[in-house]
Amino acid sequence: MxxxxxxxxxxxxxxxxxxxxxxxxxxxxxxxxxxxxxxxxxxxxxxxxxxxxxxxxxxxxxxxxxxxxxxxxxxxxxxxxxxxxxxxxxxxxxxxxxxxxxxxxxxxxxxxxxxxxxxxxxxxMKRYAPIYQKLKALIDERTLGKVRSFQMKFAVDSTPFCENEEQFMKLAAIHMVDLMRYLFGEATQVTGTTVRDGKHINQSISLIFDEGVTGSAYFTGMSAWSRESESVLVTFEHGFALADEITKLTIHESHKGDLLPWKSLEEHDSLYTPSGTPMSGAYRDLYLRGFVGExxxxxxxxxxGAVPLSSARDNISTMALCDRILSSFI
Missing domain, CATH: 3.40.50.720 (NAD(P)-binding Rossmann-like Domain)
Structure with missing residues (x-):
C-alpha cells in the first residue's frame, strides 16, 4: 500500500x-x-x-x-x-x-x-476497473487472436444532470468513449444517429478503428434506466469475450478438433467474477468500478514521475473523439 x-x-x-x-x-x-x-x-x-x-x-x-x-x-x-x-x-x-x-x-x-x-x-476510472484491465490483457496478448469487432452498451438516468446531448456525452458517456480508445485504439471513421425528447437521449454510433476493428455503441440517458447498465462484447478471430455490468467477464474460445461440438459437451466458457462477502464492507464497489485502482x-x-495511463495529453484524444461523435449525428 x-x-x-x-x-x-x-x-x-x-x-x-x-x-x-x-x-x-x-x-x-x-x-x-x-x-x-x-x-x-x-x-x-x-x-x-x-x-x-x-x-x-x-x-x-x-x-x-x-x-x-x-x-x-x-x-x-x-x-x-x-x-x-x-x-x-x-x-x-x-x-x-x-x-x-x-x-x-x-x-x-x-x-x-x-x-x-x-x-x-x-x-x-474504467481503465483501472479489474474487468476492463482483464479484457485489455486478453486483447493485447491475442490469446483469442486479433480483435475484429465490438458492441458497447451504456445506459443511465442522466436526466438530473444533463440538459442536452453534449452534456450527456461529456459528463456521462465520456467514460465509455475513453474506454473505447483504451481497448481498441484510435477511431478513423465515426458515424452516428440520435433521437432526443427533452432530456431523454438515445444514441447509436458506428466506428472503425486504426487496427481495423469495427464497433457499434448504444448510449442512452433516460429516466427508464434508474439502474445504470453497461456491457462490452468483443469478437476475436478465435472466440469472444463479454464484460457485463463490471462484475462478470465471460471468455469463450472457439472449438477446435474434428468432433462436431454438438455431438458432445465440447463447448465451454471461462467465467470470472468477484466473490461476494460481507467482509468487503463498502469497498467492493470502489474496487470493481476502478476508483481504488486509479x-x-x-x-x-x-x-x-511516470506518465499516467490517463494523462492530460491522452485526454486530448478522448475529448476530440467526443466532439467527432457529436458532430457525426444525423
Whole structure:
C-alpha cells in the first residue's frame, strides 16, 4: 500500500462517496481540504478522520501546503482553471473528468503540464476497473487472436444532470468513449444517429478503428434506466469475450478438433467474477468500478514521475473523439 499525502479541492457528493474513500483505501493521508466554505472543509476532514488543515480558498492551500499531489473534484466549469492553478503551483494533479470542455481546452492543460513538468491525471476510472484491465490483457496478448469487432452498451438516468446531448456525452458517456480508445485504439471513421425528447437521449454510433476493428455503441440517458447498465462484447478471430455490468467477464474460445461440438459437451466458457462477502464492507464497489485502482495509480505516478495511463495529453484524444461523435449525428 502506498503512503502519500494528498490535498483535496472539493468535497461534494461524488468526491465524498467515491474519491475520498478510494484514496484512503489506496493508502493516502488527507493532508488538507479546500472548498468554498471553511465549515464544509472542516466537516470533510472530520468525516474521513483527518487532522489536516481546512481552507476556504484553493489558492491559499496550494501556496501553503507541501504535499505529494492534489485531487480536484469540482464542478466541470471550474476544473480547468483549478488544474492550471495547481500546475502553476508545481503540484501533481488528479482531476475528475472532464478536463477541458473541448480538445482545444484539453490541449492547453496538457501543454501547461508538460512545461511545468508535473503529473496530471484525468479520472477515467474504467481503465483501472479489474474487468476492463482483464479484457485489455486478453486483447493485447491475442490469446483469442486479433480483435475484429465490438458492441458497447451504456445506459443511465442522466436526466438530473444533463440538459442536452453534449452534456450527456461529456459528463456521462465520456467514460465509455475513453474506454473505447483504451481497448481498441484510435477511431478513423465515426458515424452516428440520435433521437432526443427533452432530456431523454438515445444514441447509436458506428466506428472503425486504426487496427481495423469495427464497433457499434448504444448510449442512452433516460429516466427508464434508474439502474445504470453497461456491457462490452468483443469478437476475436478465435472466440469472444463479454464484460457485463463490471462484475462478470465471460471468455469463450472457439472449438477446435474434428468432433462436431454438438455431438458432445465440447463447448465451454471461462467465467470470472468477484466473490461476494460481507467482509468487503463498502469497498467492493470502489474496487470493481476502478476508483481504488486509479487512486493507487495516481499516487504511484506522483512518487515515480511516470506518465499516467490517463494523462492530460491522452485526454486530448478522448475529448476530440467526443466532439467527432457529436458532430457525426444525423
Amino acid at each position: 502506498l503512503n502519500s499525502k494528498l490535498c483535496f479541492i472539493g468535497a461534494g457528493f461524488h468526491a465524498s462517496t467515491n474519491i475520498y474513500p478510494a484514496a484512503i483505501e489506496a493508502g493516502a493521508t488527507i493532508q488538507a481540504v479546500a472548498t468554498r466554505n471553511l465549515e464544509r472543509s472542516r466537516a470533510a476532514l472530520l468525516r474521513f478522520g483527518s487532522s489536516g488543515q481546512a481552507y476556504d480558498h484553493a489558492g491559499q492551500m496550494l501556496e501553503q501546503e507541501t504535499c505529494d499531489g492534489v485531487v480536484v473534484v469540482a464542478q466541470p466549469v471550474d476544473q480547468t482553471k483549478l488544474v492550471l492553478e495547481c500546475i502553476e503551483a508545481g503540484k501533481h494533479v488528479y482531476v475528475d473528468k472532464p478536463l477541458g470542455w473541448t480538445a482545444e481546452e484539453a490541449a492547453k492543460v496538457a501543454q501547461a503540464a508538460d512545461q511545468g513538468d508535473v503529473v496530471v491525471m484525468v479520472g477515467f 487512486m493507487r495509480h495516481f499516487m504511484s505516478c506522483c512518487q515515480t
